[in-house]
Amino acid sequence: MGIESFKKFQKEKLAQRAEVKEIWGYTRVSSKLQLVNNSLEEQRIEIIQFASKNGYTLKNILGGTYESASGDFTRKEFTRLLEEVKSAKQKPFAIAIKFISRFSRTGGNAISIVHELVDKLGVHLIETSSGLCTNDEYSKLDIYSKLLDARRENMDRLEKTIPGMKALLRSGNWLGKAPRGYTMRGKKVGDYSLMQEKQSITINLEGEILKKAWKWKLAGERDFVIREKLEKLNLNITKQSLGSMWRNPFYCGISVNALLEEPVKGNWTGLVSQEDFLKIYAMLSESKVPVKEYSKSKINEFRPLTGFLRCECGSLLTSYVVRKKNAHYYKCQRCRNASFNALTTSHSKTEGLNDSFEKLLSRYTLSSQFVEAFKFQLNKLFEIVENEGREEMEGLLARKKDLESKIENLDKRYFDNPNFGDEKYNRYSLQFDMELKDVDLQIASNKKIISNHSRHIDKVIEKVTNINKYWRDGDIDSKIRIQNLVFPEGLSIRAENREYLTGRVNSIFGLVSTFTGIERGNKKQKTHQNFDGLFSVAGTGLEPVTFGL
Incomplete structure (x- = not known):
């Protein structure tokens, strides 16, 4: 038997695939x-x-x-x-x-x-x-x-470049594209017109508008309302981008790049202060804390202080309802025994926070006997605001005149000089038009502040003589607006004795409290004829339009 007998066991070769060209x-x-x-x-x-x-x-x-x-x-x-x-x-x-x-x-x-x-x-x-x-x-x-x-x-x-990148970051510079609201100039930018030796990051026109968004958020405004307000100022932003902005420390001038061992102060001006950024971040963080063993719900008419009132430890109070009892509560997630009934009922041992907050507002409710004295002081306060507004208006009008002159000169250069170039003309024309539009918006806003302050005073009097009733009888949105109006930085409460710890108070209501304090301290105190000077209030910063509750 030869080896040829095993040939039948040999596998056939696979047909080789024809090469595709x-x-x-x-x-x-x-x-x-x-x-x-x-x-x-x-x-x-x-x-x-x-x-x-x-x-x-x-x-x-x-x-x-x-x-x-x-x-x-x-x-x-x-x-x-x-x-x-x-x-x-x-x-x-x-x-x-x-x-x-x-x-x-x-x-x-x-x-x-x-x-x-x-x-x-x-x-x-x-x-x-x-x-x-x-x-x-x-x-x-x-x-x-x-x-x-x-x-x-x-x-x-990477081994060669990372140390250089770290050094760049530690010196307060930024890597990558600057976030929205800023213009970055330097060596590594895509636009050649923005190239320069040293990096600089400046707030642009969009950034000036976004500053307002941070103020609105700090005042407790909701994101969809902020987006609507920004749209009126011709700035469109998605809800995702807005949500990301609240959590980006860049906007308060801080760099937290992954290459850094610790945060670094950046070489740019923030749209918001570090303190206010952390307040907003805390508000957002607290709103995500899960409430265990209870039926959690969003802010509703029975718990208007949710997300506004803080525990003494600094945490925002959450809220919940015990459905079997239909009982509403506020609670601190960090502190033990920091639970507060929202409503006063026949079965509750303590007064509900809603009622105690209404009483707190009564301290900032002007008594009718002080109306004339308050008007006298309020007129002085408005005069200060109006004087500041007029000074600002002079600057804005001068800026507008300067921009109009630049636009006129730009047009002249474009038509007189055939080598000026369309690209250059369009770039500068767009820039000047945007700046002029922004100045016009500021002028219009300023006119509201410095016009007809007597009408504003009547509106203010109407609100401050009934602010606690407006809060008590208003719907949930009205309650929230009033809370944020009177206490723009929020309010804290001490769990032990339920004492409210007030921080900064709106200047108007700060002025009201001086009258109510006098009333409590001396029942025989006379009215406006003794008040010939301004009371000390926490700055002006007055916006009469905010009283359109």
Whole structure:
């Protein structure tokens, strides 16, 4: 018996697949700045010439944009390339790239992608600059080696650049694009007109408008209301972007980059103070604290102090309802025994916080016997505000005149000088128009403050003589507006004795409290004829329009 008897056990060779002469191309640059130096076009031409020279049909070229190769599946165009290759009925013979480093710089992860392309999909990788192709095992190893070298090169770059980046951040500079509301100038900016030697970050026109948003948020305004107000000022922002802004320390002048061991004070002016930023962040954080073992609900008519009143420890009070008893409570999530009944009932041992808050407001409710004296003092207060408004108006009108002059001169230069250029004209024209629009808005707002203060005084008198009743009888939105109007920085309560710890009070109500204090301290105190000077109040900052409750 010869060895030929075993020939029947030998497996037949698989029919070798006919080589497809169709290839795809892929181009990429790593930064936006490289888009302007024709690098993508150079890569595209190289791939076209390679295909023509080697008898391939180039069906498609993908990529064509800037994407960092430090991550693979975070790149949209790279992911699209792989998905289209996988879904293609007729697979290309190969994907052609000028340099392997343009494919990926992730090292081992890149090798696994190439392995899947070659061994599972039968799609090769060609480096056109060297002619290497994964259809040859030795060339495949060379390509794998180049992918590892690209990863090593990236790591070497990081090792050299990260210390410099850290030093830059520690000195108060910013890496990346400046958030909305700011204009960044420096070496690494996309707009050549903003390039300069030293980095500077300044508040732009949008930033000036966003300052108002921070003030509204601090006053307790809801996000959808803030967005509506911003739209009236021609600034559109999504609810997601607004929500992110409240949590970004950049807006109070602080950098918290991941490369830093600790926060750093930035070289830019914040739209909001650090203290106010933390207050808003605390408000947002407290609103997410889960209330266990109780049926939690949003602010409602029975618990208007939710999210406004704080425990002495600084935490905002949450609220809940015990449905079986239909009993409403406020609670501090941090302090034991810091639970307060919201309503006063026949079964409650203590007065409800809603009733005690109404009594607190009565301290800031003007008695009828002091109306004339209060008017006298309020007139003086309005005079100060109006004088400040007039001074500001003079500056705004001068600014408007200057902008109108600049626009006129710009038009003249554009029409008189054919070399001035459309791009330059459009850029400056847009800038001046936006600034003029902003100045006009400020002028209109200022006119409201300095016009007809007697009408404002009558409205103020109406509110301050009945503020506790307006709060008691108002709907939930009215209650919230009144709370934030009287106590713009919120209010705290001591759990032990339920004593309210008042902070800053609206200047108008601060003035009212001086009268109510006199009334409590001396029942025989005469009225306005003895009050010939201004009472000490916590600054002016008066906005009569806020009394339109």
